[in-house]
Amino acid sequence: MLEKFKKHVDLNLPLLKGKRLLVACSGGVDSVVLAHLCRKLGLDMALVHCNFGLRGAESDGDEDFVSQLAEQLGVEVLVKRFDTEAYAEKNRGSIQMAARDLRYQWFQEVLGKEGFDFLVTAHHADDNLETFLINLSRGTGIEGLLGIPEVNGKTVRPLLVFSQEEVMAYAQSEHIQWREDSSNASNKYLRNRIRHELVPKLKELHPTFLQNFIRTQSHLLQTHTLVDNHIQSIKAKLFVENGGSITIDIGELEHLQPTATYVYELFKAYGFTEWDDVQHLLTAMSGKEVVSKTHRLVKDRQHLILSELEGEPKRPYLIFENEEQPNLPLKLNLENVKSIEKSGQDTIFIDKEKLNFPLVLRNWEKGDYFYPFGMQGKKKLSKFFKDEKMDVISKEKQWLLCSDNDIVWVVGRRADERFKVGDSTRQIIKITQLT
Template sequence: MPFLKGQRLLLACSGGVDSVVLAHLCVAEEMDVALAHCNFNLRDEESDGDETFVRELASKLKVEVFVKRFNTEQYAEKKRLSVQMAARELRYQWFDEVLQTKGFDYVLTAHHADDSLETFLINLSRGTGIDGLSGIPEVNEKVVRPLLSFSQEEILDYAKNNNISWREDSSNASTKYLRNKIRHEIVPTLKELHPTFLRNFLNTQHYLQQTNDLVNHHLGELRAKLFEQSDGVIKIPIAELQKLQPLESYLYGLFKEYGFTEWNDVKNLLTAMSGKQVFSQTHQLLKDRDCLMLSKIKNKVKGTYTVSLDIDTSELPIKLKLEEVGALEEQGKNVVFLDKEKLNFPLVLRNWEKGDYFYPFGMQGKKKLSKFFKDEKLDVLSKEKQWLLCSDNKIVWVVGKRADERFKVDDSTKQILKITQFT
C-alpha cells in the first residue's frame, strides 16, 4: 500500500503470527511504525507472556511500543457485552486515543483472507445484507489492513521461511466461540471442496463489493436529491420516499448510516401521526406533516434562567443583549423594544409549555402559542427549541418570533429597553 509510505503507523500487535509477520514486513520496508499491545488480562500468565513477548519484539525491531492493560471482564459486565465485544470496543477506543495524542496517522491490523471468510460466514449465519457479505474493508477511515489479500497459510509459510517466532493463543483452539468453530470445523471442509476455494471466495467478495459500491453511489445521488439540510436538520419529503421501490430496501439504504437499521420502524413512520418519532443511537427521525425530519440527538437545553440588566448573558442558552435606548429604532424578529416600567425584574427565560398564550404585537386579544406555532408553520423540532422571555408569568417575547402587545412602547413610555438576540 504505497500511500502508507511516509505516514506514522501504529501496528496492533497481539504477539500472534499474523501481527508479528506484519511488524517484520513494516520494518523491512523501513516504515515509520510503532507497536501497540492490549493486555486484556483474560488468560493470566499467558496474557502477561504475550505482553513480554511484544515488548521484546519491539526492542529487537528497534521500534517504539505502547502497552495498555484492561479489566475486560469488569468492562463487559458493566456494559452488558460479551467478553469478545468488550475487548474489541476497548481495543479500538484505545487505538483512537493513541492516534490522537501521539500523532499517528493510521492503525494497522493483521487481518487476512481467512479472517474475511470467517466474518462472511458469521454474518451469513446471522442473516445480513450485502454490507455483511462484502467483507472486511482494506481501509476503513484510520484503520488499514495490509494483509487482507494473503491467506493464513501464506503468512505461516513466510514466518517459517524467515525464522520468525510468535506466540500461540491457547483460546484460539477452543471451539466454544462461534468464530473458532467456523475456523476449525467449517472452513477446512469448504477448502476441501475445491483447492482454490479461498481465492474463488475472495473474487466473489470483490464482485459483491463492486455491486455494493454501485448501490451506495446510487443512494448518495438519491440523498443529494431528497435530503434538504437546514440549521442542522435534514428534511425529507414523504411523498418522494413512498415512490421508491422496493421501499424497505431503499429506506434501509438511505438511513442506515444514521444508525436506523430497522426499516419497518422507518416505514411505519411514513404513515404515522405528525409528531411520532424513532431513535437510533445517534439520531432522531421525526414525522412532521408531509416530511421526515432527521437530526442528531443532542442534550436538550431545558430549564429556567433569570435575566437582569447586568447579567452575564454568556450563562444563558441563547445570546441576548439588554440595553436602555433613548428612542425607537428599526425593529425586527431578533430585536424588540419594550416599555421598561411595565416589566418586573428579573425576567425569566424558559421553554414553551402546552397551554401558554400571549397577546401578539399588533393584534387584539390573546392567542395560544400552539396556534401561533401552527400559523408560523413551525415543525416539532423548532417548537422544542423555542424560548420565551417572561415577566412574572406573562410572556414578553416569543424570542426571535413576536413580542407581546402588553409591553409595547407607547406615548406614555419613559424608559425604552432594547433586547437583541444574536444567532
C-alpha cells in the first residue's frame, strides 16, 4: 500500500509536496494509517485531534493515544476539547452535525492562524460508497452521486482510492496500533446502518462491487465535467455583465430544453434552493424576485437580473461646501468656475446661489420627481427611468444629488431645470462625476 500511496501522490496529488500538512487524526485505524503513510513519504506534517467529550474516559484515551502517536512519529500535535452537547443544544442540531461543524470550524481556524497549507483527512473508498448511498436514499442529482471530492479547497483526501480492507491489511502487516470507537459499532446512525447492513450485502452480490463502484464514479465525474463545460459555454453567451449585475434574456433561456434543468445548472452556484420559485420567475410579473443567502434574482420585463445582495442598507451622504468628501460611494468634484463649458452626462453647471448646503446624495424613493433639464414641467423619476429603459437593479443603484428635498441631478443622467445657470447667475458651480 505504501508504494501505491506514493505513486498516487506523485501522479495525482503533487500539490501536497513541499507544503505544511495538517493531518486529521481521530485515533482510528484509517487516520492512524494515513499519518504513518504521510510520515514515511517525508511530508511536512502535524497531527490535529478533536476531543468531543462524548464518550467520557474513552474520548480522553483517544486524545492521549494521538498525542503519543505524534511523539512516536516525531511531529507536532494540536488538540482541542469541545462541549459538543452544549453546542448541539444551542444550535438545535444533532450531535453528529454539531461535531462536524466544530471540527471543520476549528480546522479552518488552525489552517489560517498556524500557516498550514492543506488539511488531510483519511476518507477512503468505503466512506465514499456510504456517502453515495446516503445521498441516493435521500434523492440527489449527479453532484450528490459523485460522493466525497478528493480535493475540495484546502481539504485533501488521498486515501479515496483505497478500500477499508486495504487500509486494515496495511495496519496489520505493519503492526500499527489504533483505537476502536465504540460508537462505530452502533446502528443508531444511518451511516452505520449502511456500513454494517447494506454494504456487506452489496459486496456479497458481486465480489468486485467496490471496484465497480469506483469505476462508475469515475464515469460520473467525467459526465459531470462534460455537463459543467457545456453550462459554462452557455453561461458565457447568456449571462451579460451590466454595471455590477448580470442580465439574462428570458426568451433565450426558455429556448434551452429541458429549461428546468438548465435553470438549476445555471443558477445553483449562487445559493438558490427554492427551484420552483426560480422557475416561476420566467413567467412572473416584472419586479418579482427570489433571494438566496448571497444573491437576488429579479424579473425585469424580458430579462432576469442577477446581483449580489447588498451589505448595509444605503444611507444618505452629506456634502459640505469647500470640504473634501472621502467617504462618498461615488467620486464627485465640486468646483467654482466663472463660465460654462461643454457639459455632458458626467458634468453639470449649476447656479450656486440656488443651492442650500450641505447637499444630500441619496438613492431614489417612490414618489420622487424632478424637472428634467431642457423640458417644461415635472416628471416622476419612475417614468424617467422607464423612458431610459433602466432595469430594476439600475434604478436601485441610481444616486440623486439633492438640495434640501429638491433633486439637483440624477447623477450621470440628467440635471434639473430649476438649478440651471441663467442670465442673472452670479456664481457658477461645476459638478463632475469622476471615474
